[in-house]
Structures are given as structure tokens and as C-alpha cells.
Amino acid sequence: MATDRLDALRGPVPPRPHDARAIAALAANPGCARRAVLDAAGIDKDSTARHLGFPAPFGQSRFAITRGDVFEAQVKANGCAGLLRLLREVLGLPIPLVAYHDAADVGAHLRHAHTRALIDRAARDSDDAGTFYDHPLLSLEIAGHTSYLEPDVVAFRLGGRFHIVEIKSFAVIDGQAEPAKVAAAARQAAVYVLALRRLVEELGHDPGRVSHEVILVCPENFANRPVATLVDVRRQLAVLRRQLARMTGVGDLVSGLPSGLTFDLAADADGVPTRPVAELAEAIGTVAARYAPECRSTCDMCLFCRDEARDEGSTDLLGRHVRDELGGVAGVDEALALAEGTRGPADGQEEIARLLRLADRLRAESLEPAR
């Protein structure tokens, strides 16, 4: 059974839950088998990378964290009163009466059940009153494991429809925000939309009642005044669904791995990993990676994989554009040998070899001091 194999790969520790950020990042490098296997098995990639000597470069500044918390608290103050005003504007609806439910009112262990009960009741009611559900604890099945999602969103119901509201502290200045940040927020929001849709469906309601338009709330200009924007996340949803389906199919990948393979860190009683590093590196190395420079902002394993790609002399290091220009030739030495004519093209490489030979000649000619 694939699940048993995945458990064996992880070792005797509980699978690491994925937060929305991690799930959103699943879609970032869909071609990478290593990542698919590590994530499907619920392996703690951060600790793994650290133990391998390649800690992920994802530090967060205290200032940024504080700023995010302050802004969120401000938006949600007084039962989301400020948020309501924004929703009226952005949805263009007169929203009468508003109720506020905090799913975190109960203990952590009950939160998921409590969220289910609240959403079920909400889906049955179809009055016109707007209702906020703060801190809903949603879940998503990933390759056989249930992942609980960090509750940093608010679900909003109006009539029979739900919207996901995501509060972010990056600024929108004169109607524009940093595109990379908006894209990341949209990917994350899509995870919540999907999780809420699955929940609504499980409860026997129409999943289409969860809108694909999420509401992004950010500070405007240089002040802390929040502004809301509707963001269509259909594209992100499609990518996410595809990737999740792929992870269900991770069984094929796993069954091809050597038996007895494990990425267990062999933590001692104090939780300190004792697995010999070289052995762990070798084990990880058995699952093929597909490094790209973009991994550096999306995957904890990035510095390890980059180092590996470098040792292998892989053209992946230089980015997809370069790889594309090289017609997919995988090795730096191989591509250079084709360019310099010290190696004949293999079948199917004739075209790229010709182009590289030409490029090599043109470069040499253009760099000659006297042309």
C-alpha cells in the first residue's frame, strides 16, 4: 500500500501538517518527483534540509511579523466591523445585519468539528444576513493524509454564498501592489477556497456556493487603512487541483523506489536527529529532483538541491530560460562539448548542436579584439 510505504519513508514521526503556504507551494514545481514524495509522506523538509547542512534561507523579520499581526487585529477589531464596511464596498451590496462567529471559541481539538457544524448551519440558512466565520479550521486531503490549514482567514457568508477573506499586510499603493505578493496571496487563497468547497460538498451542499472570487484585504498607500480587492482565483484552483491529483498518484513514484529506503532523521529522545548525514543525503538522492532557481523561494530543500545540481554539472542551475535555449541538454559539459564540436550530436540533438556551434563561432568572432 502506498500509504505504508510513505509512512516508512517518513519514519516513526507523525506526518507534518501542511499549512496553506506549503500547499500553495506544492504547485510551484509540479515536475519535481522529490518534492512530491517528500510532501506526500508528510516529511518535515525544513528539519531535513537543516540536518543535511543546507538550512532553508527563509528567515522572517520580527518587524514584519508584528506588522502583520497588528494589521490583522485592526481589520478584525469589534467583530470585523471595519471589514464589513469594506465588503459592502467591494461586493457592492447592502449587507444588513451581521453576525460574527469565532471558530476558535472552542479548544483546538474541537475546532475542526466546530467549524463543520458552523458551516453546515450556515449553508442551510439562506437568509440575507452577512455572517463572519473567523479562524475556521479547514482540512484538505493530501496523498492520503489530512492536512489542517492554518486559520488565518475569515469566511464570509452572504445569502447562500461564501467568500474567503484573506488579510495581508503588504501595501496597495495607488491601486497597485507587488505582483509577486499578490500572486502568492492568490495561490494561498485558492487552497482555502478548495478546502472550504470540499467541506461544503462533504456536508451535502453545492460546492459552487464557495465563490472563486476571494477578497484580499491590504493596507492602502502608506497608512494602515485597509482596502479590499476582489481576486479571481480560478486559474490557481485549476493548478492546485491538478497537483493534488498528481500527489494521489504518487504511489507510482514510490513503488519504484528501493525497498528499505527511508528519510527518517532518527531523532533521539530530545528530538535531535542522529541519522548520519551522508546516508540521509544518499537516500534523498535516490528520488530525482528537478531543481530550478525558483525553488529558492518555494521549497525548503532548495540549497541542498542546488548543491546537488552543481555537483552534477546540471544546466538546471542556470534557470529554465537557459535550459530552454539549450534545447533541454542537461549537462553543462555536454552542452559546451556540442558547442565546441568536441562531441558529436546524439540522435535528435542535431538542431541544437548546429545552433550552439553557430553561437560559439559568433561569440568567438565578436570577441576577437580586431574584427
Place this chain on the structure above:
Amino acid sequence: MSALTALARLRAVREGRAQPAATVRHCHIAEAPMVFIPLRMAGEAAAPLAAMIGTDPGSPRLLVVPQPRDRDLRFAFAAELAEVLLPYVEGFAKETETATRRGAEPYERCLSAPQVLVPNGQAAAFTGLLGRSTRFRRAEGPYPVHPSVPVLGRWLTFFAERAAYPGSSLLVSATDALALHWTSGQSGLEDANLAALLGWIDPPPGLTGLRAAQEAEDPLLWPPAGPATDPGFDNEVLAPAIEGYTRAPTARAVERVREAVRTQLEPTWRLVWRAAELLRGLPAGASVTRRWEYDRGAFTEFLGRVAEGGPPQARRDGAVAAASRLARMERARVSFDVQRAYDDPLIMAEYRLTGEAFAGEVIAADPEHTEGEGRSRKLRPLVTIRTVDPVRLAAGTAVGTPDRRGQEAELVATDGGEITLKITKGMGRGKTPSPGAVPAVGERVCYTSLTDDFQASASLPDPDLTPWTHGGPPEEWVPDDADAAEHWE
């Protein structure tokens, strides 16, 4: 990205050192540029934390906001920045020349112009944000600031806008400029790290480019070039220092914050100057002077606008202004690309690769060839060139050559690797071509279909005639008290 640059990256990997991406310099580098390295408070859109600035590598000026959340301290920072930047900028107003333009009145143009050098593209963008957050302020009214602050805002906005303009050198980002001239053995994403990119281009003795770039990624050895600071530094060093200031805003507390940010800025300060030195070491491309002339013109014009007390730049362009700005940028992009190709054989090689240019040896020439009879008889010298380049130009295509600028020719026939051209312009007016106008047999020449004739600017309606479908005529932006009072928290 092309097979040529891909190849350069591969070579850089193998050699352990960056490879040339240009044989001449394509940007202007001033004798005494003003280096400006701003730092921002993490989590905030435009809260300045500090800046290192100056025109003398040996004596940078360090500006610090000991509590970046304090509005008054931010404006004090802006006023201090103005104190450094404005005299530098205004210094260029003194010397002018009379310039002429086709179809327009002669005008006075400054002999030189300011140049601001920032470490990277984010610093250029942050410069724009600082401009945006200061240009609408007022010296009178309900929330007065120092009179220099709104002027500073206009200039910062001006510089940031020019930075988006292809070929302009008024605000130069060091990483962008370096990457235009050298190709590293790492990815383009990693090239945004100034220390790493310089590591490839100019590794310290005994280190390969790769080693140097690896060291550059350690924030303890090479703090990030900003505007974002290293989170480890924020948490361990900066936060306690700022808290100290908040508890007791003494001179000592300020000094502690200053010393903390100084450690983060000094390494980058040296790197930016090193970048300027490396760029200056390349011979200037033939069109650099001309582009700098445009920059001087743009600067002079804006100087006049500020002197007249014109309004600050609008928050957003109206529809027509936005379209004409786009069209201008597009033209600038095309002409920057073409000029670089004419100035630099290594750039021209990109077009030879795609068949839009070719180089080869002249194998036959008929300098006195003519066309037509009697009065309409015209001199049309013929030249045949042998090339091994994969030419993709059809007969009838107009071509130009970097070897004889201003000359025009037309492709007459291609026969395998032999291409015959007739020269149509720029060979003299006599019955025979002026000496040297027609390449002689044996000469190596290069021709291309790229031309840099500015197409007349796409005819866009006057701003006053903006169709109502595009929002009607834009209102001139007159900042009011609300703008001046806009929060900067």
C-alpha cells in the same frame, strides 16, 4: 535570452568567472555619481530605516531613522536626504549649452546631469516609493513639513521614472548595469544579489567566481544590499537597538541604531563603487553620448518644471498620458536595442544568430554602378559579400551597417552564401562615390535590417481631447490638504 547568452553562462560555469556580455559600455557612468543605498523597515511599504549616500567613496553620509514607525522622524530623514540630494542635483543647473532641435526653438540644456547609482532594482523601486510618499506634502497648512521635502519627492519620483526608461542613465541600478555587460555562471534570479554577481565578475584573489558568489550569500559576511534587511540582523541586532531608543531616546540610543545599520550598509557601499569602477573600465559605446544627451534634456526640462513650482507628478497617469508614455518607452526600448547592436559586435551577434544581420568579406564591388538613364540616372554601387551566417533577409530588404553609419543599402540578391547589395544612400553626391564610401574587396563588413529611425510618435490625441470612454480629460493633479495629510505610518 538566446543561445549566445546561454553559452556565455555555461562558459562562466566552466571558467569559474563571469564572461563578457558586451565589448563596450552601454550606459553613462558619471565622474562623480551619487551613490544611494536605502534600507527599509521590514513589513512596511515605504518606511525608511536608513540610507548611505554621497559622491565620495571615502566619505559616505549615513542617515538613520532610529524609530522607523515615528512619522516625525521619517520626515526629518526626508529633510536630511533633501539636504544631500538637492544641492547635488541643482549644482548641474549652472552650466548650460544652447541646443537645437529639428522644427523647434533652440533651448538651453545643462552641460551635465546628476546620476544616482543604487545597488539593485528594488532600490530603484523604493526610490520611487519614497518619492511617492513625500512629493504631495506641503510646507504650510495643517501638516507642515520642511519645504525641501516635497521638492525631494518630485526629484525622487523623476529619477525612479527615468529608471524605467530603456537606455537612460540618470538612475542606474548596479546589478542591472553589470548584468548588461557580464554574464555570470549563476541564474538570472541570483544575479539580483549584488555581492554574488560581483563575486562572479571580480572575485577576490584566490577565489573562483563560484566561491565568491557562495560567500556573498552569507548575510553575516555580506549583508543584503537592501532595501530589505537580513531578518537575522533585524531580530538580533536592530530590534533591541530600536527598542532601546523607544525606551529612552538619547543620543547614545541613536548611536546604537546608527552603528547597527552602518555594519549593514558599508559593505554594499564599497560594492556599488566597485561596480561603477568596473563599468567605467569599459570603453564607452558610440551611442552613449547621444543617449546621455537625451537624459540631460529630460533633466533640464524637469529642472525648469521644479523651478517654476509646477505641481507634483500625478498619482496615476490619465489614459492618454499612460498610452503615450508606453509608446515612448517602447520606442526607447527598440532604439536602445538597435543602438547597442550597432555599437557592439557581441550584441550584433545576437541578430546574426537569428539571421537579421550578417557579416562577411567583400568579394566583388562595382562602385560606379548606376541605375536609370539620362537625368534620372543614379549612382547605385554594388557590393557582393560572402558570408557563412544563416541570413534570413529577402531581396528588397533595406539594410544598414555599423561600419558606415548613415549609409543605406538594399539587398539585391542572395545566392547561397553570396549576398549582393546596392548602396542607396550615404555614398556621396558625385558621379563616383566618395573615397571609402564603398567597401573594397577583401574588407570585412556587417549589414543588418535593424534600423534606428524613430518612427514618428504614434498619433495620440492631446490630453485635453481624451475620449470620455477613457475617463475624459485628466484633471491636473493639484494636491490638497488631504494629500499633504496622507498618513505615513
